[in-house]
Amino acid sequence: MRPSRRLHIPAAIAHPVRLLPLAFLGLILIGTLLLLLPIARSGPGSPTFLDALFTATSAVTVTGLTTVDTGTYWSPVGHVIILLLVEIGGIGIIALATILGLFIGGRLGLRTQMLAQVDMHVVSFGDVRPLFRRVTVTLLSFQAVIAVVLTLRYRAAYFDSWLESVWHGVFDAVMAFNNAGFSLNTDSLATYAGDIGVIVPVSIAVFIGAFGFPVLAELYRGWRRPSRWTIHTRLTVWGSFLLLAVGSLAFLVIEWSNPSTLATQPFVDKIATSVEGGIMTRSGGLQSFDWALVRPETQGIAILMMFIGGGSASTAGGIKITTFLLLAFVILAELRGDPEVQIGRRSISGRTIRTALSIALIAVMLVVGSTLLLMTLSGASYIEALFEATSAFGTVGLSTGLTPHLTAPSQLLLIGLMFVGRVGTIAAASAFVLRRRQPRYHLPEEQPIIG
Amino acid sequence: MRPSRRLHIPAAIAHPVRLLPLAFLGLILIGTLLLLLPIARSGPGSPTFLDALFTATSAVTVTGLTTVDTGTYWSPVGHVIILLLVEIGGIGIIALATILGLFIGGRLGLRTQMLAQVDMHVVSFGDVRPLFRRVTVTLLSFQAVIAVVLTLRYRAAYFDSWLESVWHGVFDAVMAFNNAGFSLNTDSLATYAGDIGVIVPVSIAVFIGAFGFPVLAELYRGWRRPSRWTIHTRLTVWGSFLLLAVGSLAFLVIEWSNPSTLATQPFVDKIATSVEGGIMTRSGGLQSFDWALVRPETQGIAILMMFIGGGSASTAGGIKITTFLLLAFVILAELRGDPEVQIGRRSISGRTIRTALSIALIAVMLVVGSTLLLMTLSGASYIEALFEATSAFGTVGLSTGLTPHLTAPSQLLLIGLMFVGRVGTIAAASAFVLRRRQPRYHLPEEQPIIG
Ligand SMILES: [K+]
Ligand SMILES: [K+]
Numbered sequence: 001m002r003p004s005r006r007l008h009i010p011a012a013i014a015h016p017v018r019l020l021p022l023a024f025l026g027l028i029l030i031g032t033l034l035l036l037l038p039i040a041r042s043g044p045g046s047p048t049f050l051d052a053l054f055t056a057t058s059a060v061t062v063t064g065l066t067t068v069d070t071g072t073y074w075s076p077v078g079h080v081i082i083l084l085l086v087e088i089g090g091i092g093i094i095a096l097a098t099i100l101g102l103f104i105g106g107r108l109g110l111r112t113q114m115l116a117q118v119d120m121h122v123v124s125f126g127d128v129r130p131l132f133r134r135v136t137v138t139l140l141s142f143q144a145v146i147a148v149v150l151t152l153r154y155r156a157a158y159f160d161s162w163l164e165s166v167w168h169g170v171f172d173a174v175m176a177f178n179n180a181g182f183s184l185n186t187d188s189l190a191t192y193a194g195d196i197g198v199i200v201p202v203s204i205a206v207f208i209g210a211f212g213f214p215v216l217a218e219l220y221r222g223w224r225r226p227s228r229w230t231i232h233t234r235l236t237v238w239g240s241f242l243l244l245a246v247g248s249l250a251f252l253v254i255e256w257s258n259p260s261t262l263a264t265q266p267f268v269d270k271i272a273t274s275v276e277g278g279i280m281t282r283s284g285g286l287q288s289f290d291w292a293l294v295r296p297e298t299q300g301i302a303i304l305m306m307f308i309g310g311g312s313a314s315t316a317g318g319i320k321i322t323t324f325l326l327l328a329f330v331i332l333a334e335l336r337g338d339p340e341v342q343i344g345r346r347s348i349s350g351r352t353i354r355t356a357l358s359i360a361l362i363a364v365m366l367v368v369g370s371t372l373l374l375m376t377l378s379g380a381s382y383i384e385a386l387f388e389a390t391s392a393f394g395t396v397g398l399s400t401g402l403t404p405h406l407t408a409p410s411q412l413l414l415i416g417l418m419f420v421g422r423v424g425t426i427a428a429a430s431a432f433v434l435r436r437r438q439p440r441y442h443l444p445e446e447q448p449i450i451g
Numbered sequence: 452m453r454p455s456r457r458l459h460i461p462a463a464i465a466h467p468v469r470l471l472p473l474a475f476l477g478l479i480l481i482g483t484l485l486l487l488l489p490i491a492r493s494g495p496g497s498p499t500f501l502d503a504l505f506t507a508t509s510a511v512t513v514t515g516l517t518t519v520d521t522g523t524y525w526s527p528v529g530h531v532i533i534l535l536l537v538e539i540g541g542i543g544i545i546a547l548a549t550i551l552g553l554f555i556g557g558r559l560g561l562r563t564q565m566l567a568q569v570d571m572h573v574v575s576f577g578d579v580r581p582l583f584r585r586v587t588v589t590l591l592s593f594q595a596v597i598a599v600v601l602t603l604r605y606r607a608a609y610f611d612s613w614l615e616s617v618w619h620g621v622f623d624a625v626m627a628f629n630n631a632g633f634s635l636n637t638d639s640l641a642t643y644a645g646d647i648g649v650i651v652p653v654s655i656a657v658f659i660g661a662f663g664f665p666v667l668a669e670l671y672r673g674w675r676r677p678s679r680w681t682i683h684t685r686l687t688v689w690g691s692f693l694l695l696a697v698g699s700l701a702f703l704v705i706e707w708s709n710p711s712t713l714a715t716q717p718f719v720d721k722i723a724t725s726v727e728g729g730i731m732t733r734s735g736g737l738q739s740f741d742w743a744l745v746r747p748e749t750q751g752i753a754i755l756m757m758f759i760g761g762g763s764a765s766t767a768g769g770i771k772i773t774t775f776l777l778l779a780f781v782i783l784a785e786l787r788g789d790p791e792v793q794i795g796r797r798s799i800s801g802r803t804i805r806t807a808l809s810i811a812l813i814a815v816m817l818v819v820g821s822t823l824l825l826m827t828l829s830g831a832s833y834i835e836a837l838f839e840a841t842s843a844f845g846t847v848g849l850s851t852g853l854t855p856h857l858t859a860p861s862q863l864l865l866i867g868l869m870f871v872g873r874v875g876t877i878a879a880a881s882a883f884v885l886r887r888r889q890p891r892y893h894l895p896e897e898q899p900i901i902g
Contacts, residue, residue, distance in 0.1 A: 044852075214900060232900055296833055297823045304819075312900035322900060329810060334809040334883050341805070346895060350801035354792070358785040358809055361778060366754075372748045375707075382747055384832040428901075432785050444797060449665060449683055449763035449773060449880075 020096045020430075024060060027092065028419070031056030031085045033269050037087070040078035047073070050408055059085035062093070062315045064181020064285035064397025065388075067404050067411060076286035082182060089422075090178035090315040091136075094213045097313035098425055118368045138220065139177065145204045147173035152199040170382045176205035179315040181285020181397025189276075189288035194269035199288060200276045207244070208282035210235055212314030232322060236311040239321040240282075244310065248278030250301045253404055260293035279306035282358055283316035285397025294399040299387055299400070306394040307367065317395030317421050319363045327355040353430045359425055366424075367393050370417055377410045378402070392417035471547045471881075472874045476645070477513060479870070482507030482536045496793065498524070501859055508866045510536035511786045513766045513850025514871035515632020516735035516839075518855050518862060522635045534625055534632060537860035541629035541766040542587075545664045548764035548877055565666055589671065590628065597656045598624035604648040616756035627656035630766040632848025640727075640739035645720035649725055650739060658695070663765030682797050683773060690772040691733075692870035694759065699729030711744035731811020732756035736848025738848040742838070743851040750838055750851070757845040758818065768846030768872050770814045777807040806883045810876055817875075818844050821868055828861045829853070843868035 024244050036039060047055075047068075055074075061081045066155040068074075073254040074082065150167030151162075159165045168184060185191050199417035211219070215274045228236070252274035255261040262270045271427045273288060281288055286311040291299065307316015326341075330353055331342040368390050374385040380402055389404045392414040403414065463649060479878045485491065486503040498506075498519075506525075512534045519525075540563070602613075610616045620633060626633050636642050643649035662670070669684045692776050703725035706713040713721045715794030731737055732753040744752065760769015771862065777792075783806055784792040791798040825836040831853055839853045843865040856864065 096867055140536070237662070258882055259604075300819070300823050320900075327808065330805055331812055333807045334805050337883070341744065350804070353801070353808075354781055354785050355803075357778065358782045368751070372751050375747055375751075382751065382837075383832070386833075432788075449771075 008246065014129060020427050021419075023092060024419065024423050025094065026054050026087070027060045027088060028053070031060055031081065034081045035074070035078060037077075040075055040081055042075040042078065044072060050411060054411055055082065056085060057418050058397070059182065060089035060092075060318075061395045061418045062086055062090050062178045062180040062181075063317075063392065063395040063418045063422075064175070065399055065403050065418065066182070067406075068368050069137075069410045070182050071186055075182070079171065079184065083171060086178050086180045087174060090180070091425075093422065094313060095316060097213065110207050114268065116228075116409070139216070141174050142208070143177045143205070146176065148283065149201045153195075153201075157195070158191070163215065172202060173205060176194055176284065177315075178211040179206055179209050179283045179285065179310065179317075179395075181280075181287075183286060184279070189286050190290070193288040194265055196268070196272050196273065199272050203276055203279045203284075206286070207240065207279050207281065210283055210310030210314050210316035210346065210440055211240065212311030214313050215311050220226060231343050231348075232312070234344060235322045235325045239325050240311070241303065243282060243321070244275070244278045246278075247281060247301065247305050248274045251277035251298060253449060254295050254298045254301075258295055261289050277302070278305075279370065281396065282308065283310045283396050285391070285393060285395075287398055290401070291398050296383060299383055301387055302398065306390045306396045306398065307363070309394050309396075313426075317393070317425075319360050319425060323356045323359050326353060327360060337347045355429060358432060358446065359429055361429065366420065370413060374406075374410055374413060377413065378406050389417060393421035395421050467804065471878050472870075474543060474547060475540070475870065475874050478511045478536070478539060480503070480505050482511055482532065485532045486525075486529060488528075491526055491532055492512045493524060493526040493529070493820060496684060501862060505862055508605060508629050509537060510631065510633065511540035511543075511844045512768075512869045513537055513541050513629045513631040514843065514846040514869045514873075515626070515634075516843055516850055516854050516869065517633070518857075520637050521633050522637055530635065534622055537608050537629050537631045537633065538625055541631070543805055544766060544873065544877075545764060548664065548892065557652050574826075590667070590821055593659070594624050596627045597627065597652050601649065603654045604646075604652075607649070608646070609642070621769075623653060626737065628660040629736065630657055630660050630734045630736065630761065630768075630846075632731075632738075635702070636739060640737045641741070643741035646714055646721065647719070650723050653737060654727055654730045654735075657737070658691065658730050661761030661765050661767035662691065663762030663767070666762050667763055682794050682799075683763070684857070686773045686776045688778050691762070694733060694772070695726070695758065696731045697729075698752065699725045699734060702728035702749060705746050705749045705752075709744075709746055711867060712740050728753070732849065733759060734761045734769060734845060734847050734848065736842070736846075738849055741852070744851050747834060750834055753849065754837055754841045757841045757847045757849065758814070758847050760847075764877075768844070768876075770811050770876060774807045774810050777804060778811060784890075806880060808884060810880055813879065814844065814876065817871065819870070825857075825861055825864060828864065829857050839865065840868060844872035846872050 010301040017348070032049070032053045034049055035056055036049065040052075041047045051073075054065075055070075057063075058065050067389060070079070070082065093243050147166075147169045149167045149169075150172050154168050155162060155165035157229050159168065161400060171182075171184055174180075181188070183189065189199065189202065208216075215233045215236045218229060219237075222228060226237075229237070252262070253272065255263075255274070255277075257263050276288060277298070282305050291302070294302075307318055308324045309320055310316020312320045312322055326348060329343055329348070330341055332338075341353060342348070367386070371386045372391070373380070374380060374389055375382060378385070380388070384400055384402050387398075387400050390396070391398045395418055403411070406414070457533070470812055483500070483503045483828060486498055486507055487500065489497050491503075502518050502524075506521075508514075521530070521533070531648045533620050535682075569661070573687045598620045600620075602616045606616035607620050609868050612618065615832060622633075622635055625631075632639070634640065640650065640653065659667075666684045666687045670681060670688075672814075677688075680688070701896075703713070703721065706725070706728075707721070708714050711792050713724060716724060727739060728749070729871050729880045735757050742753070745753075759775045760771055761767020761772055777799060780792055780794055780799070792804060793799070818837070819842040825831060825840055826833060829836070831839070835851055838849075841847070842849050846869055854862070857865070
């Protein structure tokens with residue numbers, strides 16, 4: 001019975017992998033239709049189809065790239081639609097990634113039993129379901145706390161009315177937690193540049209939101225015992241702090257004397273802005289300064305950060321921290337001559353390394369290919385096109401200002417990149433794991449010369 | 452006895468790995484001293500130390516990047532010194548790579564016996580030694596044939612004297628075969644742009660020279676039976692043709708209407724120039740057009756080609772075709788769900804994949820890091836800096852014209868890149884293979900979420 005049962009599995013589990021892109025496509029279409037309503041538009045006339053499609057895609061994929069100014073182009077109704085699309089898109093990606101995890105976990109479990117091998121999983125998804133509600137409640141509570149903090153600060157320093165302060169507080173808290181780069185202000189966070197009372201809570205929300213559900217679930221249960229965390233959680237948490245430190249320090253050093261960013265700021269604000277630069281590039285997408293005016297070296301580092309992204313099954317994009325760090329550990333193992341790739345007294349299988357490598361290289365090809373296409377379509381410079389393409393693929397939402405000036409084909413390209421960046425890496429990684437077959441026979445090995 | 456014997460091996464074989472950089476350092480120093488002689492300089496005064504060091508490094512690493520105009524800055528004596536440095540550097544890299552191969556082959560053989568596994572090697576190096584002389588003679592004969600063809604063409608169309616024609620013919624044939632981008636003409640091959648009588652023999656020499664010794668040795672013995680070639684030879688030969696086709700076609704399509712390159716040329720010359728663009732970017736470094744005037748998309752593709760480079764143990768640089776194609780086959784295996792990475796009825800071990808991955812990623816870090824540093828040091832744009840850094844690392848020698856205008860720190864950076872690009876990938880790959888240890892125990896596996 002076993003072989004035939006094994007043959008039936010792919011058809012059964014193909015479903016959740018296909019569900020992911022279809023659900024997002026449906027949500028984007030609904031969002032586009034809603035945004036096409038005249039009441040969604042501020043001022044006379046309807047939005048153009050392309051602007052509605054771009055905004056809906058950007059919202060559902062929790063990116064934040066925009067072809068129009070969010071604050072002035074859309075009406076309050078439009079803003080609510082965007083807010084809802086971001087919340088549904090953000091929760092949707094977490095839920096679907098978790099469902100995929102359940103299926104993959106089950107399938108791998110079966111596979112494992114058949115092979116009678118020991119295979120420890122990241123999170124035992126079986127007991128996660130009761131946690132889901134409690135974690136969601138915790139997340140929403142955390143969003144509420146951030147919203148309250150922001151509201152109080154906005155009322156104290158920026159807005160005369162409580163209604164406006166609450167609305168901005170809620171909107172920004174939701175955007176921050178979902179790692180979506182939309183802002184009601186034309187200049188994103190620039191109004192609050194150097195205001196620690198705004199930048200710090202927003203940055204904390206973005207940073208924690210980018211951990212992803214499996215990590216948050218594990219932290220929820222056992223954050224006091226880092227030594228018992230799974231490899232996945234350790235890589236994600238320590239990796240997040242490492243990338244934050246590296247990104248912020250690089251930003252601080254390179255931008256120190258740049259009059260458009262840090263040079264004019266007092267010391268504490270220099271630190272806050274640098275930390276913001278380190279956090280927002282890995283998918284937050286909010287900005288308190290103009291990315292067109294930072295030094296090209298900083299743009300280069302931001303591109304790397306945007307490409308790496310955040311945690312798996314999170315609202316952050318990119319190839320994900322675990323994918324990136326696994327490849328780093330491969331190099332470390334090679335430098336040390338280790339027979340196995342080891343992380344914290346655990347070994348990583350060759351199959352997992354192959355999957356990480358494939359995801360990373362396919363992503364490189366996609367971003368580089370899109371960059372060349374974007375250059376051809378728009379006449380943008382290499383770094384401008386690379387920045388915007390990486391921001392779209394990584395669903396980051398940072399921009400040097402290129403997107404609004406692009407023609408329709410270029411904007412459609414970015415729409416495609418946001419969609420593929422959002423569902424593509426998760427779907428591809430899941431499909432790769434699910435398609436793994438066991439060898440029926442071994443071919444003789446041969447070793448080409450490398451390097 | 453076995454374990455102690457095994458412990459002694461690393462010390463013994465560390466020698467050839469260390470020999471490689473030391474030999475090249477020594478040769479570069481000798482070259483620098485020779486070029487500092489006043490008779491090496493055309494016109495009054497001695498060359499500056501930096502120009503001599505840069506030229507010697509560029510010659511020994513068979514690159515071709517220059518800070519000064521080779522034809523007018525150096526005297527005929529200087530040209531002979533450069534010619535000799537290129538020949539010695541080119542033959543040296545082939546010989547040392549072969550010696551390393553012998554040692555690695557022997558070590559792997561021992562390892563293999565200990566494990567009682569079957570391990571087929573690329574080339575059985577044991578019987579290569581008698582072949583070495585015959586292949587070298589064949590290579591030199593081939594160089595001589597190209598030199599004669601070029602001499603006749605030069606005499607017929609460009610120079611009045613036979614002496615000048617012979618000198619240019621010999622110089623260009625040696626440069627082409629050694630994949631060194633030096634030219635006696637200020638504009639490299641531009642004088643001969645569209646002249647098939649020059650471009651074709653030079654391109655053939657560069658293309659075959661980039662195969663590398665192991666491939667040439669195997670082709671020498673059995674070129675009639677492609678089905679019996681080793682995986683290494685198959686990857687290198689078919690990969691070379693594939694990259695040639697892709698690179699040339701991309702060049703033809705993108706540059707078709709560019710008045711600075713193809714637009715003004717008749718159809719046959721368009722084809723010839725495109726093929727040249729496809730060949731020279733993978734390490735030849737000679738150019739019949741100005742790389743500063745090609746479209747940025749073409750520069751982007753050229754950067755990819757320069758990064759990939761040529762065959763292992765050849766005078767070409769880059770991460771090497773086999774390294775690149777192995778990673779492509781990993782993706783293919785992952786897409787197909789294959790349990791093993793297979794190439795032509797042979798499987799590739801996880802260790803080999805790890806080595807390829809490490810070489811490629813270290814190279815990416817090196818080139819990207821150098822690019823950011825070069826931007827900071829020189830104020831060059833991202834694409835200019837990336838082009839020059841990749842050209843130096845890949846020991847290609849193509850230039851958009853940035854190098855001569857760089858300050859001393861930037862030129863020193865390029866000197867370092869050429870050196871590391873030449874000996875680094877070979878030394879690192881050898882060291883990785885030699886350092887491989889067998890597992891004493893297995894750690895439990897754990898699988899982080901990817902993507
Ligand atoms: K975002
Ligand atoms: K070269």
